[in-house]
Amino acid sequence: MISFSKHQTNHLFKITSWMTFFFASQGITAQPQLNDLTTQVQIAIDNNPQVQEKWHAFQSSIQGTEIAESGFLPSVDLTASLGYQKQNYGNSDSFSTKSAGVSLTQMLYDGFETSNNIARFENVQLVRYFELIEQTNTTAFEAANAYLDVLKYKQLVAIAQENLNTHEAVYDQIKQGVDAGIARAADLEQITGRLSLAQTNILTEESNLHDVIARYIRVVGQLPPNQPKQFSISGSKIPNKIQSALHNAYLNNPKFYATLYNIQAQESLAQMSKSGYHPKINLTARYGIEDRDEFGFEEDRTEGRIAIELSYNLFRGGADKASVKQAYQEVNLAKDLRDQACREIRQNVQIAYNEIRIISTQLPALEQHKNASEKVKKAYKDQFDIGQRTLLDVLDSENEYFQSSRAYLNAGYDKLASELKILTEMGQILTALAVTQNELPSVNQLTNTPIKFDPGSACPAYDINQTIKSYYQQPKAIAITEDKDSDMDGIKDSIDLCPNTPKDEQVNSKGCTQFKNETVSVDIKIPFSSNSATIKQQYYLEIKKLADFMEKYPETVVEIQGHSSLDGDAIYNKQLSEQRAFAVAQVLTTRYGINPTRVRAVGYGIESPKIAEISSRANAINRRIEAQVSTQFKQALKK
Template sequence: MPKYQTDCCKFNLERSTDPNANKVMPLTYASSKAIENNPDVQEAWHAFRSSIYGVDAARSGYLPSVDVSASAGYERRNYGTEDKYNRNTAELTVTQMLYDGFRTSNTVDRFKRIQLIRYFELISQTEKTALEASTAFLDVQKFKELVELAEANLKEHESVYQQIEQSVSAGVARAADLEQINGRLSLAQSNVLTEYANLHDVSARYLRIVGELPLQEIKPANLNESNIPISINQALDIAYKNSPAFYASLYNIEAQKANAQAQKAAFHPNVDLSARYGTQDRDELGLNETRTEARVGIDIRYNIFNGGLDSANLEQAYQDVNIAKFQRDKSCVDIRQNLQIAYNNISILENKLPALDQHRTSSNKVKIAYKDQFDIGQRTLLDVLDAENESFQSNRSYTVALYDRQSAILTMLAEMGKLLPTLNVMSDKYPTLKELTDDPIVHNAENLCPNYDVAATLNRKAFLQKKKKQDNAYMSVTAMPRYLDIPIETNNTPTTFLDDDGDGVPNEQDTCPSTPSSTNVDLSGCTLYTDTTSNVEIGIPFSADSSDVRSEYIQEISRLADFLKENPNKTVEIQGHASLDGEKTYNKKLSEKRAFAVAEILIQQFNIDPKRVKSFGYGTDQPRINEISVRANAANRRIEAVITEV
């Protein structure tokens, strides 16, 4: 049996003894301290250790049973020649199970599965505690900033109050203005008290979870954005491959199946090898008579009827298997729901933050402008107070959105089973899965837990695309139009031959309306693949900042899928490239999303083996035209398919 120390969660982190440790790695520090002190984690740890002894107990069925019995006594009887005598007996019995209907082997398998269930429950509880601690830390950090905003807002109101009070005393301002600012000042004071109350509550929660109060000076916690999958389906795939709660449900099914097999043993005979040696001595009529007896043999026992107990136990075990399967399905549903919500919140807040930031910036400028205009009599007091309040609310909304997004990222990581490694939090006393089993479960998550993209069924995507298109009109068309690379014609003679993508096929018969002009096409205007094709640009115009493939461009991907089906020895890497304008890291991530979107269509819609399809985003690393212009942006923003032999 593997030996593990009693203390489950002593983290090998020197920084945990440093009072300033959470200035260095705040989320790691808070999570590790919480796990060390959390009773739920300790309970899960001891449940895991208990399961280890359960396996040892089950294995005992393979070993012989050795029993010794002895007696010594004074006996009396009313028959025979001697009515009183001493008698001493001793017997040694050895029994070895030869066959028990595989009850022992299935019981061992069952307890091995239970041990793995407890292991994954321990990891799940550890991740849950780390999530609670990390979220509590972010909440403390958030409300500290909100307290500062509320205090700054109060200070501004106090300044205006003093100015109005002096003006009223001098007879310049009206008494009603003083009442108005007095009411707004009271509201600002109430806001400060509210934020302090919120800070108190989250600090108390932090104390409960982590076991100590947060320090006054806390280093901001920033999460690595590279941990965010490029699609919800990818996030779900990661979750079903790593979620400890999901694996616990899978091993629960195996444990119940093993229990059902063990119950079948009741319908088989039991065969034991037994050996017995006994001795008996008796003092009778003054003579010491000693008798010995020995036996070696095979004992067979087969139950014919026991009131239907065995049948009932077996049927109950089968129902327990069904319960375990539905518990697995519930785990799928819970993961899918929680991950969908967290992932969608990340996406929504990511799109809201620029607008909230713009609102905050504009509100701050308006506040300053209105204050200056009020000083020269061009704005009313109500204008100033409204601008001050809107500035406070806009700053508050932006701050809340920032922290809510980080909390959503933490929740997403926890649902995917990636929070502990991301935070670098794991007890060195925990065993690895390889130490516990040589045959881990390999499952097909796609069949067990089908993926659904809820966001794809909502109109919000269309709304966001329309908004981005309006905000970035000059970037809305990403395919390079033909007019950008040919001289402007001065001849105004009308023509009936229209070929927007410049591939030589007129629009009316072009079923692939955005094929790059340099691509070899067939009579329908779609890419022409041959045995020697190695690199093809796929004509898919993406909307600005979007990775959604519109339906009219699926035909081009269909041609690539047909080519791969006809050539099973070939693989493809879908490469995404971005224009040079914009932030480099963002462009790389966007190119990854676009490449992944095309690869996902090949796999899911056209049933191409995932092993034959890869995707990679190069961002701005491989531009065709090394400049920033409408023409260069259109040329650089592209999707390429690189085809290779297996």
């Protein structure tokens, strides 16, 4: 049993100050002047790498839209060359040549490829926009949760420290009594054990505090404030009905909107992929100058040309058709992601809303328990001092107060966390925490046609609590119908596992045919080629007969036995017979659906020949498959 002196304990449990020194030595410093939640969440959003990643992805999508729009503008190219040429014709066999030219290409028609590409990038831009908002909300939720946990575990450490102080005080009192000879040594042993437990409790809480501070640094990027302020969420921000919470979530959740715009982006891509079936029409113009003609004579020549050019692909190896099919599969994928987002939102809102409801109901009782435990603790301590209570009574009351205080504190913070979750799913956490993002545009600034939809049809809401209540309602009386014996085997239909058994067969208590206790071997006429385990298609009927019998009598089992001729190596023949038996068993189970647990395959090789000789006739007969029926297999008992 581990125990610490009071002097050791006071040094051991100053973990908060130690952690502050440790993190400061690593270059991580706290900012105690910024101790409110809003400021800390703002710092997290401004510095969190995941938010920065989504921000740069959004900025990149803006450039993608501008790239797509350039398809409507002409392309102007300037070319120039200075070279040395050798040839075996014309005026000179070697000479220097210079040329320059400018060309213009203006797209007139491209099968709506450019317009659909612009529409796609505009929707991709909106996808990135809502993904940025989603990550911002998620980071705000994580930062607020981390802030809450720091607050909670600081208070839990304080509660554990108070519990430890009480145990130490009782320990000192008992020890003085034992030293003076007026208290029992057993009491000292008992308080020593309880003191060790109290010391373990505070170690646990301080370890938890260490972990939440580490998580806080990951999310926010710095140490939490030394004295974080308490905060609460106004009850008016949480809808009073689950249907309202779900409705607000569907209308405002950025993740859901990202999936909706992603569908539109993929649909634009599908339309864009159809441009391969259309001709391309371009306006082209060119003007050029060169200092020699085609024969090498030194002569300045100029050339100008303007034309409307049409190109129409007749065959591309099926690429256009495959591109269209691929694009529509991407549309289906985007719709699946939308449905998944809908379900996740619905689940998160329903769980968080129910937690708020349950905890709100529990909190008054937990507070009453905590207050009553505190009164009992004080009363028992006073009564112990005058000899009316035992040490065990005092320690039990102290531990009950400790546990009730922890339960009340945890419930309060759990309720706050669920409220934050609801606000996050409804896209309102930044507003609730008074956090602003000045650099972010609004949806109307990015598109003239924002998506509008009916949440009721897009994501149907379910009130789970009403469904649960219906489970406890008295079920309607079920009409009792006569239990017949349709196959007249003496077993009622309700418990008959083998209906339609023949009238003259004896059945067991389950209505299934009983069999004689005997073993019968049945040849399955499947001839195999020499050195082969392949079953030819025309011989499947032999296996099907066995399968039909086993379907009719589900209690039967079979051992498929493979045998080989005496000709050849014995070891090889045994392996070959195993392969043949396995091939038959595999057809029986995979093709005809017999449960593999009812089928066993064994190879016997040359061990059991039907004719003990090596000849063409004997080899053909010995190379066989037998079905070894079990004790239940062959013949049904008659009544």
